[in-house]
Amino acid sequence: MKRSLLLLLAGITFNSYAQKTATVTLSNDSKDTxxxxxxxxxxxxxxxxxxxxxxxxxxxxxxxxxxxxxxxxxxxxxxxxxxxxxxxxxxxxxxxxxxxxxxxxxxxxxxxxxxxxxxxxxxxxxxxxxxxxxxxxxxxxxxxxxxxxxxxxxxxxxxxxxxxxxxxxxxxxxxxxxxxxxxxxxxxxxxxxxxxxxxxxxxxxxxxxxxxxxxxxxxxxxxxxxxxxxxxxxxxxxxxxxxxxxxxxxxxxxxxxxxxxxxxxxxxxxxxxxxxxxxxxxxxxxxxxxxxxxxxxxxxxxxxxxxxxxxxxxxxxxxxxxxxxxxxxxxxxxxxxxxxxxxxxxxxxxxxxxxxxxxxxxxxxxxxxxxxxxxxxxxxxxxxxxxxxxxxxxxxxxAQYLPFKLNSPDYEVDGEKIPAVNVSASKDKAGKVHITLVNLDAKNSISVSAELKGIVWKAVKGQVLTSPGVSDVNTFVKPSVISPKLFSNIKKDGDKLVVNMPAKSIVALELN
CATH class of the missing domain: 3.20.20.80 (Glycosidases)
Structure with a gap:
């Protein structure tokens, strides 16, 4: 019974982890602006x-x-x-x-x-x-x-x-x-x-x-x-x-x-x-x-x-x-x-x-x-x-629009579901690639693995916008409660870009 329970719990943990992962495949073949x-x-x-x-x-x-x-x-x-x-x-x-x-x-x-x-x-x-x-x-x-x-x-x-x-x-x-x-x-x-x-x-x-x-x-x-x-x-x-x-x-x-x-x-x-x-x-x-x-x-x-x-x-x-x-x-x-x-x-x-x-x-x-x-x-x-x-x-x-394919986990509340992650990407006139990602899930961080086809890059920098509460605001007394911060929870994994997005956040990346 104990071994079965441990296996069951391991399965729940694995499934939960799988639901917190998104994948993006980005292409470099668009002519749209x-x-x-x-x-x-x-x-x-x-x-x-x-x-x-x-x-x-x-x-x-x-x-x-x-x-x-x-x-x-x-x-x-x-x-x-x-x-x-x-x-x-x-x-x-x-x-x-x-x-x-x-x-x-x-x-x-x-x-x-x-x-x-x-x-x-x-x-x-x-x-x-x-x-x-x-x-x-x-x-x-x-x-x-x-x-x-x-x-x-x-x-x-x-x-x-x-x-x-x-x-x-x-x-x-x-x-x-x-x-x-x-x-x-x-x-x-x-x-x-x-x-x-x-x-x-x-x-x-x-x-x-x-x-x-x-x-x-x-x-x-x-x-x-x-x-x-x-x-x-x-x-x-x-x-x-x-x-x-x-x-x-x-x-x-x-x-x-x-x-x-x-x-x-x-x-x-x-x-x-x-x-x-x-x-x-x-x-x-x-x-x-x-x-x-x-x-x-x-x-x-x-x-x-x-x-x-x-x-x-x-x-x-x-x-x-x-x-x-x-x-x-x-x-x-x-x-x-x-x-x-x-x-x-x-x-x-x-x-x-x-x-x-x-x-x-x-x-x-x-x-x-x-x-x-x-x-x-x-x-x-x-x-x-x-x-x-x-x-x-x-x-x-x-900037030049870059098409992609996205596989996102769901964000679920009271039995209703929406995609947790959305994204867009472009390449500017200097050849830099810009990716903007949104994690709508109010509770869970999401690891986004991005495959960048036909895009050569060596370095990445980013910004993140988030706050402890979804209803947080900037006020005249506290005007900077929500403002962009440097984002470093990103890495190069072979040819892939891995981004660990906090819950309820927006991340903007620049690839050089």
Missing amino acids: ISRHIYGQFAEHLGRGIYGGFWVDKSLPVQKQDRIRLDVVNALKKIKIPNLRWPGGCFADEYHWRDGIGPRDKRPKMVNTNWGGVVEDNSFGTHEFLQLCDLLGTAPYVSANVGSGTVEEMSKWVEYLNFDGASPLTRERAVNGHAKPYNVEFFGVGNESWGCGGNMTPEYYAGEYRRYSTYARNYPNAKLKKIASGANAGDYNWTEVLMKNIGARNMWGVSLHYYTLPTNNWSKKGPATGFGEKEYFATLKNSLKMEELVEKHSAIMDKYDPKKRVALVVDEWGVWTDVEPGTNPGFLYQQNSLRDALVAGTTLNIFNNHCDRVKMAELAQCVNVLQALILTDKEKMILTPTYHVFDMYKAHQD
Whole structure:
């Protein structure tokens, strides 16, 4: 009996060990590029995203250019954000661009009916946004008003932005301080036209897109990359209708919006902090749906666009929880935990691995709103765990995608299972290979054995992002609870790379 029990226990130990091992086989034969624009950001007139985030009161004791907060700018420059989407979101389809130009003390005020019913003073408008983009060294992505605006209004905004010639609008632009055109490329024709952007049917929106986009002119110095307002999550019919009725030649991209909720209940989404493993697991499971959405929307696009000329633009994604207690529910302010970082790392891996179709994406949102990179409180500023993920992943921008095969153990909670490990890899222009790995298992470390076919390497260095608890956060009192650390639990085993990943961690490796 004792011998049998020992053998049984040995078998349990062996099986448990086997479940904690993952294998990756990496190839060096891809021609696809991971577009830097996958790492884009979103700044809407919502809560303290613009006002109190990027654009602050003159009296605030921080470094500023005009009223643009420079510590925020410098933090975003460090992670090389490639684009910034503005002015919304739902706000875009009630925004009239002329209200945001000219002398600020003469700009009309409006009510932000979508987000908190606050008064918008329009002090942050076209010129201020493009000044911000210039300071960031990033590409502007402008979302135009289809829901409540006119074709003429949109057409004149494009002329104001991009025409390099003599016209009443270009003279007005010069009077307002910018004689030269801005040469904006990325241009969204409406936003969430199935909902807050007009509650349209896909057939109706497809017709509106064709009409509006006709008058969003290309100028010789600035050809627009027009992005159609695409589907809400799993509305595959919307994508089908747009691809069929608009056509691949008439748009640069089509958008997709998907938010990860801890629950599946929009009225009670779940808290951003203080959750347990059950809520943690449910959030991760919901975030992994992004893979299915990208694959199924891409398959529909492939029917009409087999050459993949149209980009899938996931221009709103991220974790959406209940707001922090005591804050304005219309401001969508939430804390940012290790769980959010793991969702971000997983989602970026998914986008990287579908870079043949996903050419652009924007996290919602950049500062103080939803899954923010940065949180501010008056003169204080902290970097969230999600910010650090974008910092660790920035080496993938415009690098050659490296395909792989992954065999992952499961992470199981209450009888439900998800893959514990996900990965993406690339090779940069200097020939360095970058691998980003995520271990979603909240309790178990996992040994990852990677076979690197056709890749010669001699040395490896790494970073890891983790924390004792999945709900741990950075605060204004303790801003560095979660930040990247040097990672050394890696070794070369013959031709293989062996990585011993801690539980609930993100690891970024560079091979030379």
